[in-house]
Amino acid sequence: MDGLTKFAPRPTGVGEMFQLLRDGKPRTRAELAQITGQARSTIAVRVDVLLASGLLAPAGEATSTGGRPPATFVFNADARIVLAIDLGATHVRLAVTDLASTVLAEQQEPAAIADGPGPVLDRLADLALDLIAAAGRQVTDLAAVGVGLPSPVDHTTGRPVSPPIMPGWHNADVPGHLRRRLHAPVLVDNDVNIMALGERQTEYPEIDHLLFVKVATGIGAGVISDGALRRGAQGVGGDIGHIAVPHGPQVLCHCGNTGCLEAVASGGAIAAELTRAGVPAETGADVVALVRAGNTAAIRAVREAGRTIGSVLAGSVSLLNPSVIVVGGNLASAGEDILAGIREVVYQRSLPVATQHLRIVASRSKGRAGIYGASVMAAESVLSPAAIEALIP
Structure with a gap:
């Protein structure tokens, strides 16, 4: 036993004890006592x-060391369900998960976020109710809802704050609207923050310092430092899309400034650049299709966008x-082209000690980082030590 383990504080309340069981490993009463x-x-x-709460379930008997075999118990992730919503500028992905984010x-x-909060949130609620039924569960099983928005979010209220690409959404009561339809607590955060949570949870649980960079209609980053999500004072930590590109073109950005990374290197910006060069493209999806088709102008533009992003990430x-x-x-x-551009500049401009072991990789969650993160955020709100203490009489 090392020193850190020897002198680590032992769990005291039922909420802290329950955390020991969330790894899914069956344990006996004697093991928990020890x-x-x-x-x-x-x-x-x-x-x-x-x-009695349903959060723990019998898991058979352990091997006997003499006498009657002791009973074991395990976290019952199926006791309740969680709804995860990843809302983008042009799409929405929803998932019903268990309490372990399965x-x-x-x-x-497809979704048009510019339609405004009322129509979009009503559509989300309708989809959610259908999806819960498709999962064979009842709305009464719903423990919490996690939502990611492509916007700065006041984490204490769950309301979007001056979102550049979401007209009409400023200060919209997203949690209240969904809670009235779904009858469960609703937690809301910036979409890149929940992507960072989801990617770490599913792919890099051992990594305590991770930066998730989303490059789509907008550009943003979710920051995991010392194993925790860092939002900043007003919830806009990681908003790299509105950092001015060093010596970059003074293109007008949605935020009102010029030369922002998002205005220069996002999917829409690359599409506009290609169109001006005689290669028609309207969206980032069009750019990706051109790259996959081997269009050299698109490949060159994506590589250059990677270099531009790298200049800010450095x-x-x-x-x-x-x-x-x-x-x-x-x-x-789009493949390795954007990563190659990012790596080229980051490794060139950052201190060697900071890049000695740095990995710059594509997301491995196949577009599901957002729903995994939204599920983790929602599940944690009902399974944390404080929540369990409040739940148990």
Whole structure:
């Protein structure tokens, strides 16, 4: 036993004890008593309470060392469900998951966020109710809802704040609107923040310093530092899309400034550049299709966009010192060209000590980082030590 383990504080309340069981490993009452240092009678009461809540379930018997085999217990992730919503500028993806973020049912469809909060949120609620039914569950099983928006979000209220690409959404009561339809707590965050949570949870659980960069209609980053999501004072931490590109073209941005990274290197910006050069493209999806078809102008434009993004990320690397930079969003599906451009500039301009072990990779979650992250955020709100303490009488 190392020093850190030896002197780590032992779990005290039922909420802290429950966290030990969330790894899905069956344990006996005796094991829990040994880990926590609590009396077996105390552990027995807490196990019984968690069994009654449905969050714990019997898992058979452990191997006997003499006498009657002891019973084991395991986290029952199927006790409740979570709804995860990843809303983009042009699409929405929803998933129903269990409390361990295993997807039970999933759906994706086009969405026009410019239609405004009322129509869009009503459509999301309708889709959610159908998806819950498709998963074979009831709305009464819904423990919480997690939502990602392509906007700065006041995390304390869940309301979007001056969103550049979401006309009519400023200060919209997104949690209240969905809560009235779905009758469950609703948590809302910036879409790139939840993508960072989802990618780390599913692909890099051992990494405590991760930067998730989304390159799509907009550009943004989610920051994981010391194992925790960092939002900043007003929830706009990681908003690299509105950092001015060094010596870049003074293109007008949605935010009102000129020369922002998003105005120069997003999917829409690349599409506009290609159109001016005689290669028609309207969206980032068109750019990706051209790259996959081997169009040299598109490949060159995407590589250059990668270099531009790299020029901004180089400063972020020196400031945050991540172990991994994950690039996601629809433009990342164009392949290695955008990654090559980013790597070229980041490794050239950042301090060698900061890039010695740095990996710059494409997202491995196949477009599901957002729903995984939304599920994790929602599940954590009902499974945290404080939430369990409040749940148990």
